[in-house]
Amino acid sequence: MKRVVVVGGGFGGLYAAKALRAPDIEVVxxxxxxxxxxxxxxxxxxxxxxxxxxxxxPLRSVLKRRRNVNVMLAEVVGLxxxxxxxxLADGELAYDSVVVACGxxxxxxxxxxxxEHAPGLKSVEEATxxxxxxxLAxxxxxxxxxxxxxxxxxxxVVVGGGxxxxELAGALGxxxxxxxKNDFRSIRPSDAKILLVEGADRLLLAYKPALAxxxxxxxxxxxxxxxxxxxxxxxxxAGVTLRAGDRSERVGARTVIWAAGVRANPLAExxxxxxxxxxxxxxxxxxxxxxxxxxxxxxxxxGDMAQCQGADGKPLPGVAPVAVQQGAHxxxxxxxxxxxxxxxxxRYRDRGSMATIGRARAxxxxxxxxxxxxxxxxxxxxxxxxxxxxxENRMLVLFQWAxxxxxxxxxxxxxxx
Amino acid sequence: MKRVVVVGGGFGGLYAAKALRAPDIEVVxxxxxxxxxxxxxxxxxxxxxxxxxxxxxPLRSVLKRRRNVNVMLAEVVGLxxxxxxxxLADGELAYDSVVVACGxxxxxxxxxxxxEHAPGLKSVEEATxxxxxxxLAxxxxxxxxxxxxxxxxxxxVVVGGGxxxxELAGALGxxxxxxxKNDFRSIRPSDAKILLVEGADRLLLAYKPALAxxxxxxxxxxxxxxxxxxxxxxxxxAGVTLRAGDRSERVGARTVIWAAGVRANPLAExxxxxxxxxxxxxxxxxxxxxxxxxxxxxxxxxGDMAQCQGADGKPLPGVAPVAVQQGAHxxxxxxxxxxxxxxxxxRYRDRGSMATIGRARAxxxxxxxxxxxxxxxxxxxxxxxxxxxxxENRMLVLFQWAxxxxxxxxxxxxxxx
Numbered sequence: 001m002k003r004v005v006v007v008g009g010g011f012g013g014l015y016a017a018k019a020l021r022a023p024d025i026e027v028v029x030x031x032x033x034x035x036x037x038x039x040x041x042x043x044x045x046x047x048x049x050x051x052x053x054x055x056x057x058p059l060r061s062v063l064k065r066r067r068n069v070n071v072m073l074a075e076v077v078g079l080x081x082x083x084x085x086x087x088l089a090d091g092e093l094a095y096d097s098v099v100v101a102c103g104x105x106x107x108x109x110x111x112x113x114x115x116e117h118a119p120g121l122k123s124v125e126e127a128t129x130x131x132x133x134x135x136l137a138x139x140x141x142x143x144x145x146x147x148x149x150x151x152x153x154x155x156x157v158v159v160g161g162g163x164x165x166x167e168l169a170g171a172l173g174x175x176x177x178x179x180x181k182n183d184f185r186s187i188r189p190s191d192a193k194i195l196l197v198e199g200a201d202r203l204l205l206a207y208k209p210a211l212a213x214x215x216x217x218x219x220x221x222x223x224x225x226x227x228x229x230x231x232x233x234x235x236x237x238a239g240v241t242l243r244a245g246d247r248s249e250r251v252g253a254r255t256v257i258w259a260a261g262v263r264a265n266p267l268a269e270x271x272x273x274x275x276x277x278x279x280x281x282x283x284x285x286x287x288x289x290x291x292x293x294x295x296x297x298x299x300x301x302x303g304d305m306a307q308c309q310g311a312d313g314k315p316l317p318g319v320a321p322v323a324v325q326q327g328a329h330x331x332x333x334x335x336x337x338x339x340x341x342x343x344x345x346x347r348y349r350d351r352g353s354m355a356t357i358g359r360a361r362a363x364x365x366x367x368x369x370x371x372x373x374x375x376x377x378x379x380x381x382x383x384x385x386x387x388x389x390x391x392e393n394r395m396l397v398l399f400q401w402a403x404x405x406x407x408x409x410x411x412x413x414x415x416x417x
Numbered sequence: 418m419k420r421v422v423v424v425g426g427g428f429g430g431l432y433a434a435k436a437l438r439a440p441d442i443e444v445v446x447x448x449x450x451x452x453x454x455x456x457x458x459x460x461x462x463x464x465x466x467x468x469x470x471x472x473x474x475p476l477r478s479v480l481k482r483r484r485n486v487n488v489m490l491a492e493v494v495g496l497x498x499x500x501x502x503x504x505l506a507d508g509e510l511a512y513d514s515v516v517v518a519c520g521x522x523x524x525x526x527x528x529x530x531x532x533e534h535a536p537g538l539k540s541v542e543e544a545t546x547x548x549x550x551x552x553l554a555x556x557x558x559x560x561x562x563x564x565x566x567x568x569x570x571x572x573x574v575v576v577g578g579g580x581x582x583x584e585l586a587g588a589l590g591x592x593x594x595x596x597x598k599n600d601f602r603s604i605r606p607s608d609a610k611i612l613l614v615e616g617a618d619r620l621l622l623a624y625k626p627a628l629a630x631x632x633x634x635x636x637x638x639x640x641x642x643x644x645x646x647x648x649x650x651x652x653x654x655a656g657v658t659l660r661a662g663d664r665s666e667r668v669g670a671r672t673v674i675w676a677a678g679v680r681a682n683p684l685a686e687x688x689x690x691x692x693x694x695x696x697x698x699x700x701x702x703x704x705x706x707x708x709x710x711x712x713x714x715x716x717x718x719x720g721d722m723a724q725c726q727g728a729d730g731k732p733l734p735g736v737a738p739v740a741v742q743q744g745a746h747x748x749x750x751x752x753x754x755x756x757x758x759x760x761x762x763x764r765y766r767d768r769g770s771m772a773t774i775g776r777a778r779a780x781x782x783x784x785x786x787x788x789x790x791x792x793x794x795x796x797x798x799x800x801x802x803x804x805x806x807x808x809e810n811r812m813l814v815l816f817q818w819a820x821x822x823x824x825x826x827x828x829x830x831x832x833x834x
Contacts, residue, residue, distance in 0.1 A: 034552060034832045051468035053829035060600035061826065070602050073556040073832075125834055135451060139490040183477035185487050392820050392828050399816065403809050409478065411809050412470035415451045415490075417542055 001026050004334055005086050005095040007076050007267070009036050009059045012101030012303030012323035014389075017069055019331030024338060027069040028093060030086065034058055034073055037124065038388055040320060041397070043164060045127040046257075047134070047171035048179075048413035049404055052124045054396045057389045076102070076267060081274040081296050097298040097334050100285075101327065102265035104304035104318055106258055107282070114235040118157075118256040121164060130257055132415045134172065137255045138180060139415075141187045152252035154192040157240050159232055160260030161198025162206070163355040166215055168257060169196040170358040173222030178359075178408040194224045195251065197242060199260075201229045204355065204363075206317060211363040214372040218357040232260070262318065264305040271301065280307045280315070289345030291330050300333075302326035308346070316348050320387070325349065354380045359405060418443050421751060422503050422512040424493050424684070426453050426476045429518030429720030429740035431806075434486050436748030441755060444486040445510060447503065451475055451490055454541065455805055457737060458814070460581060462544035463674075464551070464588035465596075465830035466821055469541045471813045474806045493519070493684060498691040498713050514715040514751050517702075518744065519682035521721035521735055523675055524699070531652040535574075535673040538581060547674055549832045551589065554672045555597060556832075558604045569669035571609040574657050576649055577677030578615025579622070580772040583632055585674060586613040587775040590639025595776075595825040611641045612668065614659060616677075618646045621772065621780075623734060628780040631789040635774040649677070679735065681722040688718065697724045697732070706762030708747050717750075719743035725763070733765055737804070742766065771797045776822060 002025050006013045009031035017029045038055040045052055063069045078087035079098070086093040106120030119126050119133070134156065141153035158169045176192035183189065196203070196219065203219075203226060204212040216226050227242065234241040239253040264283040272279050275293050277286055284307035285293060291306065293299045302308075303323035310316045329346045336343045352366035354376060362376035381401065388394045404410060419442050423430045426448035434446045455472040462469055480486045495504035496517070503510040523537030536543050536550070551573065558570035575586045593609035600606065613620070613636065620636075620643060621629040633643050644659065651658040656670040681700040689696050692710050694703055701724035702710060708723065710716045719725075720740035727733045746763045753760045769783035771793065779793035798818065805811045821827060 034556065034830070051470045051829075052833065053468045053831055056831050057828065058600075058830045060597075061828075061830070064599040067602075071600075072560065073553075074560070124831070136490075139451065143489065143491075180477075182481040183475075183488075185484075390828065392817075392824075392826065395816060395820075396813065396828075399812060400809070403812075407809075409809065411474065411478075411807065411813075412468075413451070413475045413478070414470055414473055414541070416469065 002096040002338060003028065003094065004097045004099065005030060005093050006099045006101065007086060008101040008103060008303075009033070009071075010039070010101060010103045010303060010323065011320045012103075012327040013099065014059070014062065015324045015327035016099045016101065016302070016331050017063060018066070019328045020334065021066070021068070022335045022338065025068060025335065027066075028072055029059065029063065029069060030072045030074050030076055030088070030093070031059060032073065032075045034060070036062060036389060039122070040384060042121050042124075042127050043167045043171060045124065045412070046121055046130040046168065047175060048131055048410040049171065050397060050400055051412045052128065054393055054400065055388070056124065057393060062389055078270045079267070079274050079299075081271070081293070081299055084298065095298070097300070099300045099302060099327070099330050100267065100271065100305060101301075101303045101323065102267050102305055104262035104264055104282075105266075107261040107263035108258070109261060111235070114258065117235045117237055118159060118258040120258040121168065122262070128416055131413070133255050134175070135413055135415050138184065138187070138189060138192075140254065142184050143186075148252065150187065151193075152239065153254045154187065155195070155239070155251065155253040155255070156192060157195045157197060157251060157253045157256045159197050159240075159256065159258050161196055161200070161203040161226070161228065162259065163204065165196055165198070165259035166203060166219065166355050166357060168259060169194055169224045170219055170222055170356065173219065173224045174358045174408070175410065177223055179410050181408075190223070192223075195253070196224055196226045197230050197232060197240075198226070198228045199231050203228065206353065207355070207363065207365055208370055211365055211370055211372060215355065215357050215363050218361045218372070222358045262304065268301075268305050271299075275299070282307075284315075290333050291326055291346050300330045302330055310348055319353065321351060322348055354383070356380045359408070419513040419755060420445065420511065421514045421516065422447060422510050423516045423518065424503060425518040425520060425720075426450070426488075427456070427518060427520045427720060427740065428737045429520075429744040430516065431476070431479065432741045432744035433516045433518065433719070433748050434480060435483070436745045437751065438483070438485070439752050439755065442485060442752070444483075445489055446476065446480065446486060447489045447491050447493055447505070447510070448476060449490065449492045451477070453479060453806060456539070457801060459538050459541075459544050460584045460588060462541065462829070463538055463547040463585065464592060465548055465827040466588065467814060467817055468829045469545065471810055471817065472805070473541060474810060479806055495687045496684070496691050496716075498688070498710070498716055501715065512715070514717065516717045516719060516744070516747050517684065517688065517722060518718075518720045518740065519684050519722055521679035521681055521699075522683075524678040524680035525675070526678060528652070531675065534652045534654055535576060535675040537675040538585065539679070545833055548830070550672050551592070552830055552832050555601065555604070555606060555609075557671065559601050560603075565669065567604065568610075569656065570671045571604065572612070572656070572668060572670040572672070573609060574612045574614060574668060574670045574673045576614050576657075576673065576675050578613055578617070578620040578643070578645065579676065582613055582615070582676035583620060583636065583772050583774060585676060586611055586641045587636060587639055587773065590636065590641045591775045591825070592827065594640055596827050598825075607640070609640075612670075613641055613643045614647050614649060614657075615643070615645045616648050620645065623770065624772070624780065625782055625787055628782055628787055628789060632772065632774050632780050635778045635789070639775045679721065685718075685722050688716075692716070699724075701732075707750050708743055708763050717747045719747055727765055736770065738768060739765055771800070773797045776825070
């Protein structure tokens with residue numbers, strides 16, 4: 001019986017654990033959380049459209065029929081690559097092979113103090129924190145007697161024009177212009193100013209320029225002001241300082257959300273120390289063609305933690321499909337080796353990418369075709385539903401989206417502590 | 418224009434605000450939370466059956482079409498009854514009439530230190546805290562190597578045999594025996610010991626003895642051990658000390674839940690100080706036949722905060738239907754007075770009471786008929802769905818109950834901070 005330890009129950013780890021199906025393999029899936037989180041829909045929790053449980057599923061429940069998989073709730077603090085042991089906060093786990101898939105965290109590029117004023121969107125707790133901040137900002141505006149204070153309450157700055165930033169800004173535009181329309185008596189929520197700030201000269205750098213332009217137009221109809229070629233110089237409790245070229249601008253804003261960058265989970269540093277490899281700028285571990293670390297064929301790193309070259313020589317993006325395919329590939333490799341067989345190197349099959357903007361619009365690039373608007377939104381909706389782990393969650397999300405679509409309502413608008 | 422301030426957006430306050438429909442009345446509904454919480458289903462959140470947003474609804478959303486109602490998110494800290502002002506943490510509100518409906522909080526009968534070890538079930542945060550504790554107990558049991566530690570992890574003590582305690586214990590029995598059945602590898606969740614402790618000589622004192630016996634039998638089939646005539650002497654991090662007659666017993670238990678008592682919101686003390694009335698043992702404000710406070714005809718107290726005599730001379734119970742009917746009655750009284758008319762004294766119309774036990778059993782006492790089992794559960798289900806404020810929530814809850822019913826699953830089993 002060979003033991004494979006999988007660290008992390010996100011897309012990479014979960015799909016690896018599921019694919020490690022062999023009579024002579026025992027799998028231990030270690031995570032500090034008890035659920036798999038469908039991160040692509042986390043922005044819906046942050047904007048009151050869905051509940052956390054709609055997009056999270058208990059790992060034990062997902063894997064209950066896999067009798068060879070043990071789920072362990074524990075904190076991994078290090079790795080002894082030479083001794084083949086995973087170090088836990090309260091113990092250790094010996095392994096024959098290990099798959100490390102702990103994902104990424106928010107990256108403030110040396111400005112750790114920004115975190116408190118501009119939470120990112122990586123965990124359920126951050127999502128409900130952002131939800132509370134957004135709703136409290138409208139509440140404070142309703143009670144503000146001073147016009148400057150009111151304006152600051154009604155100003156929302158989203159930093160980062162990638163898919164997360166675009167989806168968040170779009171959802172905020174929908175909330176301000178539609179969801180909250182009749183909710184207040186002293187303010188008009190549609191007076192809210194939503195600023196999407198991007199350092200590059202256009203949104204959605206990973207997408208075709210035409211699609212990014214389409215997204216920018218869709219955002220404009222939702223009242224989102226897009227500022228490209230604009231950098232953030234400072235974030236504090238009262239707002240942000242922006243810089244475009246040599247022009248500096250101060251924007252009073254009570255609510256700032258960070259969607260500008262992520263870096264690999266700090267466990268990557270422990271792996272670097274244990275193996276001697278050098279991390280890249282996003283803190284990722286470079287991996288070989290079979291997704292293992294040079295010199296340690298039984299140590300695999302996948303997903304957002306791995307720096308893995310695509311066919312075009314560029315590193316693969318930190319998206320769910322990459323992690324899913326890597327998880328399955330590593331599982332195949334481990335099983336093949338036990339049989340004395342080999343599998344080829346990992347190749348990412350890019351089936352396309354998409355992002356949604358507000359209620360019924362999206363952009364989709366499926367490689368052979370790129371399109372936007374309502375058809376792209378239907379594609380987006382269908383694919384996201386399909387990849388939700390459990391049937392129950394699919395139905396819950398489908399119902400709430402349908403409800404949201406027809407009524408503009410977002411029922412999960414709770415301010416919680 | 419007369420201003421009516423309603424303090425609290427629970428059953429009493431919400432139904433009062435809704436019924437205060439008159440062209441010459443302006444209503445200000447003040448709550449420190451932004452949502453109405455359907456407390457009778459909170460135990461479902463604590464046991465992973467429903468998400469908080471399924472049983473909570475934004476107050477602004479519920480009241481958006483009532484243009485004469487202002488919702489204000491604020492903390493009420495006192496009342497100036499003579500000056501007709503509600504005192505807020507950050508201001509004040511003058512009123513012509515005020516309706517105070519802040520509900521109840523957990524009551525530890527002088528043992529404030531028990532709260533940390535035995536959370537109660539009054540807020541969304543407490544419900545998710547209990548949910549985390551229950552799930553973490555099973556996780557800790559799975560990893561425990563010591564048999565005593567494991568047994569303590571798998572022991573759950575619910576203190577209080579009223580409807581909340583019965584419903585919680587039943588749901589825990591369902592989780593241990595069915596929901597988690599195949600989730601673990603080292604433990605059998607059905608080995609869990611669920612203890613329901615009640616000081617009186619039987620469960621559900623407010624119900625007919627035959628129904629309470631029926632509930633006790635249903636609990637037994639779910640593996641719940643009921644201890645009546647048993648008092649709690651101590652609660653600490655390691656467990657509880659019970660006393661039955663002169664026999665004392667120590668029970669090692671990692672998880673203890675408090676459902677043994679509530680008292681009125683502390684604002685009642687401010688009202689007592691401002692008006693000179695004497696609170697009862699549960700800290701409730703005695704009210705006159707029109708639900709106002711003696712000497713202050715424009716100050717009404719309703720719901721769990723009010724001590725109100727029923728037709729039989731006994732105080733009315735702290736349940737939702739009482740609060741709802743009182744809210745509507747106060748609204749009628751206020752409107753009638755403006756027209757120079759009068760309405761009769763408040764009379765509670767008791768349409769019955771019910772409690773559910775586990776998945777598909779309940780007891781129902783509708784006055785003219787009392788019954789248990791599946792038919793009672795269907796009645797319970799139907800009535801609770803009917804009273805959920807919004808159609809969306811009704812559909813979400815109905816779907817999740819149906820899912821739970823057919824699969825035994827409880828999808829909202831998240832451990833969150």
